[in-house]
Every structure is written in C-alpha cells, then in structure tokens.
Amino acid sequence: MSTARAERLVNLVLALLSTRQYLTAERIRGIVPGYADAASDEAYFRMFERDKTELRELGIPLETGRNSAFDAFDAIDGYRIARRDYELGEIDLAPDEATAVGLAVRLWDSPELTGEAQGALVKLRAAGVEVDDHAPTVVEPRVRAEPAFGPLLAAVQAGQAVRFEYRRSGSAERKIRTLEPWGVVSWRGRWYVVGHDRDRGASRCFRLSRVTGKVAAFGETGVVERPEGVNLLRMVSASSGEDPSAPTTASVWVADGRAAGVRRRGRVVGRSDAGGEEGDLVEIELYYPESAADWLTAHGPDVLVLEPEVLAKSVFSRLEAIAHAGGAR
Template sequence: MSVARAERLVNLVLCLLSTRQYLTADHIRSLVAGYSDAPTDEAFFRMFERDKAELRELGVPLEVGRNWSFDTVDGYRIARRDYELGDIDLEPDEAAAVGLAVRLWDSPELTGAAAGALLKLRAAGVDVDQGVPAVVEPKVRTTEPAFGPLLAAVQAGRAVSFDYRRPNPTELRRRTLEPWGVVSWRGRWYVVGHDRDRDAPRCFRLSRIVGEVEAFGRAGVVRRPPDVDLLTFVSHSSDEPPDTSTVRLWLARNRAAGLRRRATIVGEQTIDGVPGDVVELEVWYADSAASWIAGYGEDAVVLEPEVLRKSVHERLLAVVGSTVVGSTEGGR
C-alpha cells in the first residue's frame, strides 16, 4: 500500500469516528484529505469504493445508513462502541506468560508477530512484563530452511510442493501438500496437511525436506479442518523411535543444574584447573542435545561422542562470531 493511500485511509477512519451522523460520499470528499486529488467524480467514487473495501477487509465496522427518512443518499460512519478495543484485564501470571511467549521464538517469521502482539497489549493499557527472570530462558528454534516458506503458505492458504527424503529408502520423492499447520514434536518440526498424492492427511518432518518449498495456486483455497488437532496427529503418526544415545560430559562443580538433574555422576575430573564431575546422560536427539548443552557455555564440556562434541563447539563458535560482529557494528 502506498503512503498516500495509507494516510487517506487513516484520515477517513478518523473522520468517520468523529461524527455521530452519517456522512455522504460528497461530504467525505470535501472533508478527507486525499480525495480532492481525484480529477473526476468517477475517479473519486472508484477510489472511495476501494477504500471502503479495504477498511472492511481490515475489520473496521463501517456503518451505512441515512440520518433522516427523507434523505435520498446513503451515508457512512464508524461507531466507537464497535471499533474501540474493549478492556483487557490480565492477571499478573497471564501478563508474565505473554512476556515469556515473546521471548520464546528464535525466528524472524514469528519474532515480529510476537512483538506486534506485545505492542498492542501495551497500547491497550496492559502492563506486560517482558523482564522474566533469567532463570527461565526458553527458545523454540526454527532453523529449518523450509519453516518460513511453509508458515507463509499456511497463513496464505496455498498448496505447496517439495522434495522429501525418507530414511529408507533414501531417494527423493516429490510431494504435493495442502498445509494445515507447522508444529514441533519431541524437538523436531513437522508440517501437517492433506497429501494430494495419497489423498489422505499426512505429516512431514521439515529436516527431511530438500531444496526449495514451492507454493502455488490461489490464496485462501487451503483451509485447516476444524476437527484436526495438529499436535495429536503428529504424535500418533510419528512411529519413529527417538534417536537415544548415552553421552559423557564434564560439568563444573556445583554448576549446570539442568544437566545434572538428568545425569548420573560416574567420576571426577579437573579441566584447565577447574574441578568438576564426569557424568553420563541419555539424550534423544543429537541436534537438540547440542543446542541444549551449548547453552551452559564453559560449565559443560562434551567428552564423548566426538560428533556431539564438534556440534557443541560449532554452536559456541557461532555465538562468539555473532557477538564479535555485533560489537564491531555497534562501535561504528
């Protein structure tokens, strides 16, 4: 939308909100800045019709009526009781949960939506505390390349196609899906929808999608059935056993309590002059475990296996690199 049209729509809303009477199109033309630019009456009415349709699509309750029985032309207004947001009363724990949810998403696609929701609540007078204690630091990571395109397709109601790799056999197969939603289950992301090739509901793991996700078709065609619970569907459809394995870690003495709660101490060891405990821990998924362990920084060191050790090391290097880049840009 152009800046001029956006300003005209705002002016139109303010004009219709500030009156109790129905204003005719000609009256609106003389009051709202932007309509005077229309060279002819026909051009104005086309512009006005587009603006009315835009307001209705945005959910603005545009009323049509006449002030007197002898009026021959319809007028327009916006009733404040229908337009203004009602009082929002959140309990302290509910407000804290909203603030926590904003910090939950580690994804550009969802961070903007969460921040926008927080801004709307604050504008409505709701005191949302985003300063949740650092003891709770949740993250839902959406590093899969297919996440963004699939989420956009779900929101737009469009079908998608992609190449999908099954663990056995290993060849790629082209899938055509009407996506209903994207959910996380046991540390992995899945897209759920109607598989056109099989003519049945199916779920696909995002990490096995190879290449680009291509959306096609008209928007609004794909709709999620109201009786489908996506998370329940994934939990019942996923028959893959978790990739469990036992890892050996070094944990600094009296540190990394989250890891210790699920670990068994099997010995003691000093690394770089720092005393600590050697523990064994059973993990399900290597990718999720690497991010989890890396979150404890220098308080946790992977001893075995070597693959997990390298994965944690790479994540720590990535954090250091992003910190250095941020500090350099901030000093410019």
C-alpha cells in the first residue's frame, strides 16, 4: 500500500470515528484529505469504493445509514464507524493461551510473517498481557510460507493481476497462469491463492508450493477486487472434494477454570462432573471435526469429548498414543 493511500485511510477512519452522524460520500470528499486530488467525480467514487472495501477487509465496522428517515433532504446513505464496535475490548488471556501465543510467534519461519508475529507480541505486552515466548516445548515445529506468499499477498492488497509458472499435481509440466488474485488462505497446513483465472475464464485455487519461479504483478493497481459473498476457504476446501458448509455440533465437558479457548468457541449448556471433578457442558460448532481432534487433545484431561462418538474416539486414540509414547521413554 502506498503512503498516500495509507494516510488517506487513516484520515477516513478518524473522520468516521469523530462523528455520530452518517457522513455522505460528498461530504467525506470535502473533509478527508486525499480525496480532493481525484481527477473527476467518477475517479473519486472509484477511490472511495476501494477504500470502503479495504476498511471492511481490515475488520473495521463501517456502518451505512441515514440520519433521518423523515427528512427529504437527507435521503442519501452515509457512513460512520461506531466507537463501541471499533474499540478493542479488554484482552484477557489465560496463562496457557498466553504461552500458546509465544509458541506461535516462534513457529513462523518466514520474513514476511515473522515481523508481524513479533509486532503482535509487542502489542499484547503493551496491553499488560504477560506472554512467555520462551516456554519449553517437546515439539518445535516450523511454519514456513512459500516464496510466492509475499508477492501474491502484496498483489491482493494492491488489487493487481499476476502471472506465475505453475506445476500441476503429479506432473512435471509447467504452465504460465494469469490470475486476478482475491486472497491467500491456509488450508490443512498448506497455502493457496484463490482468484479468477483469466486463461480458463473461471475461479481457481492454486497451491503455493507448486508455484515455480517468480510471481510477476502487472497492470494497474486497484482493478482486482474480490466479489461480494465469496468465501475463499470454502472454495479451497471444495476444490479438495470437501464441503465445510454443514457444521457438526460437538458436546464436550470442560473442567472449571480451564480451557478458556474452548469456552470462547462454544456455549455453556449445563453442568456435570467427570471423575469427581466439576465442570461445564459446552456445545461447539465444528466445520472440520478431524482437525479439531488435535486441538481438543492438546487440552488433556481438562476437556472430555462426549459427542459425536467419532470425534470422542479420535481424541481418545491420540491421548492413548501420547500415553504409550511417554511410557516408552
């Protein structure tokens, strides 16, 4: 993102935060520095639409509405940011979660992401959260982004098309692909870029590990935009033959005062005890139960899966394997 555009977005956020009224596009054009440089009305509205999309993709709650439904002179939609929705709430991480954050920072082995992870660590500490980034662990995995990750992510943010050489699965043949990238997502431990394939005239997913050579961005910036309502993760999962549209409801027992992350993901529906220890019954919606088995297993005796049976057996088998491995040492 250019410095001028970054400054314009910051000014736009400040303007929309500082008012309780909805500001129309025309009024925003007059008060936010950077928009006056637009060569025409059409150029301004294109610029403003891109900026609105950028803010929403950043997770900023941009509201649309009108100041009065009865005023004929106020019949144009305006925009504002509700401070209650924008401000960061109190950060409250359990000790095990804070340790997990520190471990996550150590996992990244990529220049593009290491800096971001360290920046997140600094922000948490500034908010008063004690994060142990030197916690000992038996397993020391590394998560490495492919070389194509940085250029593709930059092209997504710039709204530019890209060309790259791609090797299909099970073939040594390489072909040049021309793609309008909509986003880069991770699925089952692998990175994918999703977008509109100009050569095929259809949406496609490409695994980054099969991108060979350099990724070349070309054309004007701001011309590629992700279509409304497109779920990138669903597209990637569908391309692998799996449909995440129907979640599975899992019922788990959670010990009192433990597994805060599990509690946040679900809702408490009752009380029960397990082995004489009191706890809550929690229901969680899971799109990928098999992947969730590793996550739930990591909580050890603090979490007991009750339903579905296949998930309970999967977690039990993992715990049994860990116990046998520990006994063999």
